[in-house]
Amino acid sequence: MASSSVSFKSREDHRKQLELEEARKAGLAPAEVDEDGKEINPHIPQYMSSAPWYLNAERPSLKHQRKWKSDPNYTKSWYDRGAKIYQADRYRKGACQNCGAMTHDKKSCMERPRKVGAKWTNMHIAPDEKVESFELDYDGKRDRWNGYDASTYSRVIEQYDAREEARRKFLKEQQLKKLEEKNGQQNDEDVASDDAEDEDDLKVDEAKVDESKQMDFAKVEKRVRTTGGGSTGTVRNLRIREDTAKYLLNLDVNSSYYDPKTRSMREDPLPDSDPNEKFYLGDNHNRMNGQALDFKQLNIHAWEAFEKGQDIHMQAAPSQAELLFKNYKIIKDKLKHKTKDSIMEKYGNAASEEELPRELLLGQSEREIEYDRAGRIIKGQEAALPKSKYEEDVFINNHTTVWGSWWKDFQWGYKCCKQTIRNSYCTGLAGIEAAEAATELMKTNMARKEATQDKTPEPEQKQLATWGTDVPDELVLDKKLLDEALKKEEGRKKEERDERKRKYNVKWNDEVTAEDMEAFRMKRIHHEDPMKDFLH
Numbered sequence: 001m002a003s004s005s006v007s008f009k010s011r012e013d014h015r016k017q018l019e020l021e022e023a024r025k026a027g028l029a030p031a032e033v034d035e036d037g038k039e040i041n042p043h044i045p046q047y048m049s050s051a052p053w054y055l056n057a058e059r060p061s062l063k064h065q066r067k068w069k070s071d072p073n074y075t076k077s078w079y080d081r082g083a084k085i086y087q088a089d090r091y092r093k094g095a096c097q098n099c100g101a102m103t104h105d106k107k108s109c110m111e112r113p114r115k116v117g118a119k120w121t122n123m124h125i126a127p128d129e130k131v132e133s134f135e136l137d138y139d140g141k142r143d144r145w146n147g148y149d150a151s152t153y154s155r156v157i158e159q160y161d162a163r164e165e166a167r168r169k170f171l172k173e174q175q176l177k178k179l180e181e182k183n184g185q186q187n188d189e190d191v192a193s194d195d196a197e198d199e200d201d202l203k204v205d206e207a208k209v210d211e212s213k214q215m216d217f218a219k220v221e222k223r224v225r226t227t228g229g230g231s232t233g234t235v236r237n238l239r240i241r242e243d244t245a246k247y248l249l250n251l252d253v254n255s256s257y258y259d260p261k262t263r264s265m266r267e268d269p270l271p272d273s274d275p276n277e278k279f280y281l282g283d284n285h286n287r288m289n290g291q292a293l294d295f296k297q298l299n300i301h302a303w304e305a306f307e308k309g310q311d312i313h314m315q316a317a318p319s320q321a322e323l324l325f326k327n328y329k330i331i332k333d334k335l336k337h338k339t340k341d342s343i344m345e346k347y348g349n350a351a352s353e354e355e356l357p358r359e360l361l362l363g364q365s366e367r368e369i370e371y372d373r374a375g376r377i378i379k380g381q382e383a384a385l386p387k388s389k390y391e392e393d394v395f396i397n398n399h400t401t402v403w404g405s406w407w408k409d410f411q412w413g414y415k416c417c418k419q420t421i422r423n424s425y426c427t428g429l430a431g432i433e434a435a436e437a438a439t440e441l442m443k444t445n446m447a448r449k450e451a452t453q454d455k456t457p458e459p460e461q462k463q464l465a466t467w468g469t470d471v472p473d474e475l476v477l478d479k480k481l482l483d484e485a486l487k488k489e490e491g492r493k494k495e496e497r498d499e500r501k502r503k504y505n506v507k508w509n510d511e512v513t514a515e516d517m518e519a520f521r522m523k524r525i526h527h528e529d530p531m532k533d534f535l536h
């Protein structure tokens with residue numbers, strides 16, 4: 001280990017020093033010893049082991065890394081929990097108005113609030129607590145076990161002993177039941193004689209029983225420790241290291257994913273195995289069962305209720321949210337049963353065990369009815385047809401027939417009055433005659449109007465040609481007008497070729513004569529003409 005003294009070293013000495021450090025790290029050379037005779041770890045880097053120059057360290061040491069100055073104000077003691085210093089017999093001025101102790105006020109009192117405080121009753125005065133104030137050092141503030149009483153661990157041992165005793169008792173009862181089933185009807189004396197042998201067998205079988213299948217609490221195992229002096233004792237293992245970790249249950253690469261950071265495995269690592277023999281079914285199995293699912297539904301109900309305007313918050317008032325969710329489920333069940341009962345009352349319950357009458361089953365019955373050749377009943381009573389749930393033979397607005405009994409011109413109506421309006425009032429035969437007379441009168445008026453209507457003469461249509469139409473055979477053209485139209489078309493063609501003479505404001509003439517159309521056809525370039533390139 002390099003010392004802190006600054007001295008000149010030759011290249012050879014520096015090389016030897018490096019070789020010695022490598023040998024110490026490899027364990028081939030003994031470690032360096034400080035001034036107190038303690039070995040220095042050779043793997044400590046040099047910037048930590050080298051002391052500053054102003055300390056004038058003659059030998060290698062790690063003393064400069066330690067805190068050699070201790071503050072006398074710091075302490076490692078802890079509060080004396082539950083200690084009392086004085087018990088008063090009557091109330092004192094300035095004491096707690098609730099319990100009567102001088103070490104705190106009414107606002108900080110941890111006792112149950114009394115109906116009438118000790119200030120007024122002057123009875124049951126609480127003793128004064130021991131109040132300590134001291135300053136802890138850096139390690140004392142961060143010591144998790146500071147103030148821990150090791151004697152409280154005996155309670156944990158007692159709990160595990162009681163659980164172990166209950167487990168053994170349960171296994172013994174199970175074994176005795178099996179023996180009784182095997183032996184059947186044996187005498188009580190034979191059973192008593194075999195109890196001693198059964199207890200020996202139980203001691204052997206208990207080690208073979210898989211506790212994870214029998215009990216739902218953590219496995220607890222006792223092992224016998226033998227010391228050199230021959231004394232024996234029991235050692236309790238609260239954590240069984242023989243348990244297989246969940247990421248080792250299935251080593252297949254394509255099996256369930258294990259997140260080492262959160263130590264979570266969502267899916268089942270062994271989905272094809274027997275679920276009765278597995279103690280781990282994946283984290284999702286625990287998240288979607290039991291109280292976890294109820295808590296999830298409670299959160300969803302709180303969110304939906306808050307969105308609908310209710311003043312509810314799961315984290316701020318959990319008791320209120322749980323009570324509202326409980327009332328919501330009760331009201332929902334009542335409404336569900338009410339709706340179900342109303343539907344069953346109206347339509348009946350086909351899944352019930354009540355048998356329907358035979359009259360409603362295919363309209364069959366065992367009653368004997370005799371008919372003649374004409375179909376009239378001679379003997380017996382005609383079977384009544386079952387009625388539907390809708391009202392029958394009910395007429396409204398003085399009608400004698402139902403709506404839909406008459407059809408005309410794609411419209412439904414009443415047959416009694418031949419009206420096509422659903423809420424109309426029945427007028428009977430008088431209404432039918434009046435409707436027919438009105439129809440005849442309307443037809444007569446329409447015929448008279450058509451006969452007396454004057455026919456206006458059609459205006460003379462000017463013979464015009466349309467763009468893109470074929471030339472009619474009977475078309476007669478004026479030669480003079482045709483020459484003028486050809487000159488006009490040539491001028492238009494020149495304007496199209498000369499862009500400088502193109503006018504911005506173009507006036508269109510929608511009326512095209514036959515001569516203009518013929519001039520356009522004559523001057524138009526025909527793409528199929530082989531002499532089109534020689535035209536000017």
